[in-house]
Structure formats: structure tokens, C-alpha cells
Amino acid sequence: MTDAEVLAGRVLDRLTASGELTPAWSAAFAAVPRHRFIPDTIWIADGAGLVPLHRCEDPHEWLQRAYASAAVITQVDDGHPVGPGERGRYITSSASHPGVVALMLAAVDAQPGMRVLEIGTGTGYNAAVLAHRLGAGKVTSIEIDAQIADHARRALASTGYPVTVITGDGAEGYPTHAPYDRIVSTAAVRQVPYAWVEQTHPGGKIVTPWGTPYHNGALVCFTVTSDGTAEGRIVGDVAFMRLRGQRFRATIDDDQCDETTARTRHTTLAPYCVTSEYDASLAIGMKVPNCAPIYVPADYYPDCARLWFIDPITGSWANLVHRPDTSTYPVHQSGPRNLWDEIENAYHWWCDAGRPGPQRWRITVTAAGQQVTLTTTSTVAQPTA
Numbered sequence: 001m002t003d004a005e006v007l008a009g010r011v012l013d014r015l016t017a018s019g020e021l022t023p024a025w026s027a028a029f030a031a032v033p034r035h036r037f038i039p040d041t042i043w044i045a046d047g048a049g050l051v052p053l054h055r056c057e058d059p060h061e062w063l064q065r066a067y068a069s070a071a072v073i074t075q076v077d078d079g080h081p082v083g084p085g086e087r088g089r090y091i092t093s094s095a096s097h098p099g100v101v102a103l104m105l106a107a108v109d110a111q112p113g114m115r116v117l118e119i120g121t122g123t124g125y126n127a128a129v130l131a132h133r134l135g136a137g138k139v140t141s142i143e144i145d146a147q148i149a150d151h152a153r154r155a156l157a158s159t160g161y162p163v164t165v166i167t168g169d170g171a172e173g174y175p176t177h178a179p180y181d182r183i184v185s186t187a188a189v190r191q192v193p194y195a196w197v198e199q200t201h202p203g204g205k206i207v208t209p210w211g212t213p214y215h216n217g218a219l220v221c222f223t224v225t226s227d228g229t230a231e232g233r234i235v236g237d238v239a240f241m242r243l244r245g246q247r248f249r250a251t252i253d254d255d256q257c258d259e260t261t262a263r264t265r266h267t268t269l270a271p272y273c274v275t276s277e278y279d280a281s282l283a284i285g286m287k288v289p290n291c292a293p294i295y296v297p298a299d300y301y302p303d304c305a306r307l308w309f310i311d312p313i314t315g316s317w318a319n320l321v322h323r324p325d326t327s328t329y330p331v332h333q334s335g336p337r338n339l340w341d342e343i344e345n346a347y348h349w350w351c352d353a354g355r356p357g358p359q360r361w362r363i364t365v366t367a368a369g370q371q372v373t374l375t376t377t378s379t380v381a382q383p384t385a
């Protein structure tokens with residue numbers, strides 16, 4: 001047995017034991033050699049950013065990472081590193097965590113013979129797993145980055161998986177091969193493109209990571225109905241890079257975030273309540289648009305961190321310092337929005353609503369746009385966003 005086969009066997013055992021890998025996908029997982037899709041240069045964190053790891057320099061480490069319980073970063077900053085010392089800052093392509101691949105495939109629920117469109121080809125690995133189960137000519141995959149698409153085409157050809165890889169913007173789907181039984185996106189959206197609904201058979205499914213700027217971490221499974229509507233439920237907790245046209249990048253600009261000119265108040269709502277509780281932060285994201293949290297550990301005090309909330313569109317920001325030894329936190333707010341007030345109100349709304357979890361949210365997509373509603377246990381109740 002080669003080292004790669006040993007490592008692949010361990011991944012298979014781990015995912016089978018945890019129940020993440022369903023029997024339907026187990027043969028495809030076992031057959032597709034993940035390392036043959038991983039480019040020779042991958043990126044790893046060094047504390048100051050993302051640095052390249054070249055296979056030729058450390059083949060052992062490269063192979064370990066190809067089969068680790070983690071995503072493998074395969075591109076940074078759209079191919080042009082922007083961080084200090086040519087480090088990468090943003091992850092712009094990766095081979096997803098094997099557990100997440102398994103979770104998404106289970107949600108996609110594709111049967112042999114079905115036609116599938118994948119958005120975000122990346123390495124081509126997920127497309128190969130799909131093609132192994134669905135058969136020749138059934139999988140189309142679209143990738144926006146030409147170099148990444150070329151790599152995937154080569155990897156798929158050399159491993160013998162017949163996938164059509166298109167270079168283009170997956171937000172438009174790929175009408176030439178439509179209609180599809182399933183569309184699966186491996187890039188996250190804030191708004192589901194209606195083209196995906198139009199290109200899916202009635203009764204078919206769309207599976208995509210979905211989120212708000214505040215909370216990027218829900219896997220949503222939509223069913224398309226004959227009247228051209230897609231009804232979605234949250235079926236998992238995943239965080240993906242966003243579709244290129246739907247990125248939301250919030251950064252802290254030290255020159256503009258001047259606390260001395262900001263509005264100041266105090267709060268007793270602990271910062272971790274609004275960021276670390278999955279259900280709360282999901283709900284806050286539905287209520288507070290265009291606002292992203294940024295957590296900055298503070299090295300001057302143990303267990304202390306500064307939490308920022310940024311709306312880059314209006315230039316509004318709020319911050320507060322989390323300290324473990326206090327129950328009152330000073331808050332600074334600046335710009336046309338009082339972001340902390342909005343967040344606090346949304347948190348209290350969520351508590352008053354009975355602290356709803358992900359299973360209570362529904363996302364509906366029609367030609368007119370996307371609507372998010374909170375249901376009671378059985379019926380749709382309150383429109384929110």
C-alpha cells in the first residue's frame with residue numbers, strides 16, 4: 001500500500017465511524033484519490049498570514065495535509081497574494097474539509113443517472129466524487145478562475161473522471177446543459193441567484209452554503225416547485241468562501257475608527273452572547289443587514305478581546321472590549337448607524353421569540369428575489385428580511 005492509500009483509508013474510516021459519510025457515497029469516496037486533485041503548491045498559516053507549501057520541498061507534509069481533517073487552501077487573494085512578505089490574506093480557493101464534502105453530498109441526495117451542476121469546481125475533487133456515482137456525462141462544473149479550472153480539467157482527465165468543466169461565472173448557472181436534477185454550490189451565497197432556480201427541474205434540489213455578512217455558516221437545501229419557487233431549509237453548519245460576486249469584506253481602518261469622537265454608552269450584554277451562540281448570531285444576521293463582526297484578540301490582557309462590528313457600505317462601526325472580569329462593557333459607535341444598538345435589539349428580539357434555532361428559518365427564492373421567514377413549529381409566521 002502507498003502512503004496515500006493508507007491516509008485515504010484513515011479518512012474513510014473516520015468519516016464512516018462518525019456517520020458523516022453515508023453508505024451511498026462510500027464507494028465514490030473510496031475510489032477517488034484526493035491527493036491527485038491537490039495542486040503542488042498549497043497554502044498554510046504561519047501566524048502572520050498564509051505562506052506557500054511546495055510539494056517538491058516537503059512531500060510528506062504536503063501529503064499529510066491532502067488527507068487531513070481540514071480544508072486544503074489552494075489559492076489566496078485570487079492568485080495574487082496581497083499580505084506582507086507576499087503572504088496571502090484571503091482564501092479564495094480550497095479543497096473542502098472531507099467531512100464537509102461528505103455532509104454536502106448527503107444533502108444533495110443525488111442518485112445515479114441524475115444530472116448535476118456544481119458551482120465552484122476548485123480542485124475538481126468533489127466533481128470527481130459526484131461523477132463516480134452519477135456516471136459519465138452527468139456532471140457539469142463551473143469555475144470562475146481560469147487557472148483553477150485548467151488545473152481541475154487536467155486532474156479530472158488524468159484520473160479518468162468525465163466531468164465537463166466550464167470557465168465562467170457560476171452565478172449565471174450553465175443554461176446550455178439545463179435543466180438539472182441538482183445544483184450544488186461549493187461557494188457561499190447571500191442571495192441565491194434566480195438562474196439556479198430556473199435551471200433546476202421542478203422537484204429538483206439546490207444545495208448551497210448560505211449566510212449573511214454577520215453569520216456565514218448555514219448549509220441550505222432548497223426544493224424547486226413547478227411554479228418556479230425554491231423553498232429552503234437549513235440542514236447543516238458550514239462556512240465557505242463566498243461566490244466572487246457576493247463577497248462582503250469588512251476591515252478595520254485604524255485612522256477612521258477614532259474612539260475619542262465616537263458615541264459612547266455601556267451595555268450589560270456580554271459580547272460572546274451575540275457572536276459565539278450559533279442560533280443567536282444566525283438570527284442577528286437576519287435582522288442586522290450589511291454588518292460583519294471582527295474579533296481581535298488583545299495581547300495586553302489575558303482572555304481579553306476587542307470585538308468590532310463594521311458596515312463598510314455606510315462607514316458605520318461599533319466596538320467593545322470583552323473582559324472576563326466585568327459584567328458591564330463600554331461601547332463605542334460611529335457613523336450613521338448605531339450598530340451595537342441594532343445588534344442588541346436583534347438579540348433581545350431573538351430571546352423574546354423563544355431563541356429559535358436553524359430549523360425554524362425558511363428561505364424562499366422567486367423571480368422577485370429572496371425572502372427569509374421565521375416559522376412557528378409548523379406554519380410560516382413572521383417575515384423578517
Ligand SMILES: C[S@@+](CC[C@H](N)C(=O)[O-])C[C@H]1O[C@@H](n2cnc3c(N)ncnc32)[C@H](O)[C@@H]1O
Nearest residue numbers: 093095120122123125126143144170186243244
Ligand atoms: C471551496 S472552493 C471549491 C471546492 C471544490 N468543489 C473542490 O472539490 O475542490 C470554491 C471555488 O468557487 C470558485 N468560485 C467563486 N466564485 C465563483 C463564481 N461566481 N462562479 C464559479 N466559481 C466560483 C472559487 O474560485 C473556488 O475555486
